[in-house]
Amino acid sequence: MSSQPTTCPACGSSDLETTESVTSVQATFGPVVSATLEKHRCRACGFEGDFGSHNDERIQDALERSERSSIDLIISDLNDMKISMAYVERALGLPMRTISRWKSGEHSAAGVAVLRIVRAFPWVLSAAEARFEATACASLVVSQAANVLISAAKEHRVNWTITTLQQNHSLDLNLHLDKPQLIAGPSNLARASQ
Ligand SMILES: [Zn+2]
Numbered sequence: 001m002s003s004q005p006t007t008c009p010a011c012g013s014s015d016l017e018t019t020e021s022v023t024s025v026q027a028t029f030g031p032v033v034s035a036t037l038e039k040h041r042c043r044a045c046g047f048e049g050d051f052g053s054h055n056d057e058r059i060q061d062a063l064e065r066s067e068r069s070s071i072d073l074i075i076s077d078l079n080d081m082k083i084s085m086a087y088v089e090r091a092l093g094l095p096m097r098t099i100s101r102w103k104s105g106e107h108s109a110a111g112v113a114v115l116r117i118v119r120a121f122p123w124v125l126s127a128a129e130a131r132f133e134a135t136a137c138a139s140l141v142v143s144q145a146a147n148v149l150i151s152a153a154k155e156h157r158v159n160w161t162i163t164t165l166q167q168n169h170s171l172d173l174n175l176h177l178d179k180p181q182l183i184a185g186p187s188n189l190a191r192a193s194q
Contacts, residue, residue: 018041121144
């Protein structure tokens with residue numbers, strides 16, 4: 001990994017001391033990958049720094065490696081959720097085998113962004129199937145929020161308080177663990193806020 005610099009940018013001496021360090025970077029949903037960074041010190045004048053200016057490039061390379069691997073990891077996570085790539089393509093109106101092409105390296109920033117959104121919010125596929133119709137979307141958002149709150153309440157056995165940036169807006173949720181109440185759609189939410 002070591003590249004030979006170069007000279008001291010302060011005094012021009014080539015009497016340099018190089019130390020390496022390893023740093024870790026991780027793209028969204030990607031694996032942790034390491035990058036070896038260099039630091040130089042001039043023995044003549046004591047000036048220190050990345051004289052070769054390679055460190056930014058090495059960090060960028062590592063991030064790109066992590067991002068390429070993130071595509072496989074996201075697809076594997078979706079498979080674990082029983083979401084096939086054919087279904088993703090159909091729901092989003094992508095040509096068949098689009099995702100296979102992304103997987104084999106022909107991906108774009110837009111493709112990676114789509115995969116990240118689907119991985120974070122898999123139910124967006126149901127919204128897409130419903131052609132993003134407003135009531136269907138609202139219902140999905142509310143039921144997904146209810147699922148998150150219910151599982152958090154089961155895990156932590158606590159009540160939830162949601163406070164918005166405006167301090168007079170707050171919503172207290174007391175989830176009844178013995179008799180869970182399903183919050184099914186926006187009409188229930190509107191009623192609860194009255
Ligand atoms: Zn120097």
